[in-house]
Amino acid sequence: MSFFEIQKSDLLKGLSLIQGITGRRTTLPILSHIFMEWKENTLFLIATDLETGMREKIKAEVHEEGKASVSAKKLYEIVRELPEGRIQIRKKENHWINLTCEKSIFNLVGLDPEEFPSLPSFQEKLFSFIPGQTLKEMIDKTVFAASSEESRYHIHGILFIQQKIYGREGLRLVATDGHRLSLIDRECSPIKGIEKGVLLPKKGVLEIKKVLGEIEEDKEVGIYFNQTHGFFQMGSSIVVLRLIEGEYPDYEQVIPKDNDKIIKIEKEGFYGCLRRIATMASERLEGIKLSFQRNLLELTSFHPDFGDAKEELDVLYEGPPLEVGFNARYLLEALQVMDTPFIMMELKDEGSPCTLRPETSRGPSDQLCIVMPMRI
Amino acid sequence: MRNERTIFHIDMDAFFISVEERDRPWIRGKPAAVCGSSSRSVITSANYQARPFGIHAGMSVKEAKRRCPSLILVEGDHSKYTETASRIFTILKGFTPLVEVASIDEAYLDITDSLLLFCSPLHIAQGIKERIRKEEGLTCSIGIAPNKMLAKLGSRLKKPDGLMVIHKEEIGEILKDLPVEKLHGIGPKLAESLKSLGIFTCGELGRTPLTLLTKRFGVIGERLKEMGLGKDETPLIPFDQKEEAKSIGHSVTLEEDTLDPQKLKKVLFQLSEKVSRRMRKEGYYGKRVTLTVRYCDFYTLTKQKTLSEETHSGSEIFRHSLEIFESLSHPKPIRLLGVTVSLLRKEGVQLSLFEKKEKRESLLKAMDRINDRFGDWTLTWAGLY
DSSP: OOEEEEEHHHHHHHHHHHHTTTTSOOSSGGGGEEEEEEETTEEEEEEEOSSEEEEEEEEOEESSOEEEEEEHHHHHHHHHHSOSSEEEEEEOGGGOEEEEETTEEEEEOEEOGGGSOOOOOOOGGGOEEEEHHHHHHHHHTTGGGSOSSOOTTOTTEEEEEEEEETTEEEEEEEEEOSSEEEEEEEEOOOOTTOSSOEEEEHHHHHHHHHHHTTSOTTOEEEEEEOSSEEEEEETTEEEEEEOOOSOOOOGGGGSOSOOOEEEEEEHHHHHHHHHHHHTTSOTTTOEEEEEEETTEEEEEEEETTTEEEEEEEEOBOOSOOEEEEEEHHHHHHHHHTOOSSEEEEEESOTTSOEEEEEOOSSSSOSEEEEEOOEEO | OOOOOOEEEEEETTHHHHHHHHHOGGGTTSOEEEEOSSTTOBEEEEOTTTGGGTOOTTOBHHHHHHHOTTOEEEEOOHHHHHHHHHHHHHHHHTTOSOEEEEETTEEEEEOTTGGGTSSOHHHHHHHHHHHHHHHHOOOEEEEEESSHHHHHHHHHHSTTTOEEEOOGGGHHHHHHTOBGGGSTTOOHHHHHHHHHTTOOBHHHHHHSOHHHHHHHHTTHHHHHHHHHTTOOOOOOOOOOTTOOOSEEEEEEEEEEEEOOHHHHHHHHHHHHHHHHHHHHHHTEEEEEEEEEEEETTOOEEEEEEEEEEEEOOHHHHHHHHHHHHHHSOOOSOEEEEEEEEESOEESOEEOOSSSOHHHHHHHHHHHHHHHHHHOTTSSOOGGGO
């Protein structure tokens, strides 16, 4: 009889990683299922919403090969409650499975595993490798700026593009929601298929981020892109993303080149000040006003129902007075992904894009946030 | 525990003429009416002594004089009525902040939560009547009911100086034999159509199958059925002097009913331009576009669309209203079109990185300046011609 044995903690870890992918689309019942295949002392778990797919590889003691497809949520709920120890899962008639652990017995309804959509195929030898922590940092510092809504500009995607950095090979990630943009460059070996750039859906990229948080720090991530999909191999997980077809806006064109008003600001002080002033900004607009004078920044906000607020901050600035409105959240989220004690803010006027970057000593920076002002 | 919803409808009795009677004691007790200033004007308010002669608001002065030669006519002083009304609304706000001013002489009050402060609805109603009588020397009628429609009915049924409470459990009994036209919102034309279906009373209206009503009256069928049953969930919209405009819209009745897409498109464009022009003048941006279409049989429908970004540009508004227009199938020639923009906000707009709105905005500003100076439609888009 086809069955396998597995350690509860191993199965639970795999199931919890893969949960996020299943059940998002309910029109096809099988997509809320998890596909299991056990062979050669390995259990493979597969979930997909047809845009993002994921495969987990877990060590198991396989007695006879088999496949099954059961509700991902229900299986997860059951396994979560089981005592630590060995779980036996066996295949039954009509695609049912039987799960036993110590004295607990569960029989689960299943669907025909052959009906489960297969993941796009890939060849491991095509993978390029970059450090997992580098990829995680790059995603962390960009994904927040991507739009959560689909729009005609495909800005719910995150751009992965090959980039020369000081003459060396590198990877660039870009995300924008049309109001602000975040960009990061990191040196790494070339990745096949992204010479002209590919667009990955925000949801899928967030899944990659989640898995990256689970793997060991020094692990390498294998990446490979074909015409339609991107493949990310992280430890025992593989995440497959369907690429977004369509044009990404010309982001290079909106990177300001003549912002001549340059302000150096202490990051933590600026962050705290923004948070305080934002409490008095109207909820819908979140608009606040920044007034720059010589070595001084005054932040003000006004709420039609509650009142107003003002705070001054010492900054390094030599230029003429300038008053600009911003969405406080955009500035806060940009500051959150800057790691240096000081940041550089560069402006032109109250209607042109403003750049924020970490203050680094090595000339042009490898990380950039652009925030478009608000008319207040 | 939350009290049951309790709504007041306060209706001033023969408001304009009562104000005049208060200020001119010598006309009291005689047939009298307020009229406009021009010779072709109409009666705007008649007192209860004039009403037995059949004189009512809207009747021409000539006709009123014919019916009652002794009728005393007073030329209306609108600012006096507005001032009086605003003092009355202040009195009402002393009882609850939730006051919806329905017109110059009537208001809705939601006293659901004020009941915890004051004893009973009747107590509040008597307090209101007392204060209006003492401070303004005027009388009013008050309807108390679980919703706006029934409250309005209540104040109408007991006039003048009346007070009527409609309890939830009495609704059926009160509506059973009430002619449909007594309900606010059912005008003579609609009442005629209902009668042609054999529906004379609210009770009958409530019993009529929904399918029949929707088949005959379209979307308002559902509302009619609810009216017959005495149901009304319409929220009370508190009035605040400071309150900003909620929407900006224009509508136009076409010269003749038509289904010609070219003509209709042009009208939509004109309406969109007009709306956007007013929005810019008053400094608004809006996020929702609503299209109103009235067909030749007066069947009217509205459909709206929420935009991803705020706008005050006529071509944007046109693009969206046209999209709505084309999403509807139009079974009959169209009589009226309307375009409204809501979810308005004054200034405070997030600029976009990729869409170069700046240029377009300065173009619009320049066009507005020219049109302000030389008159509307001096400079417009080629698409209009």
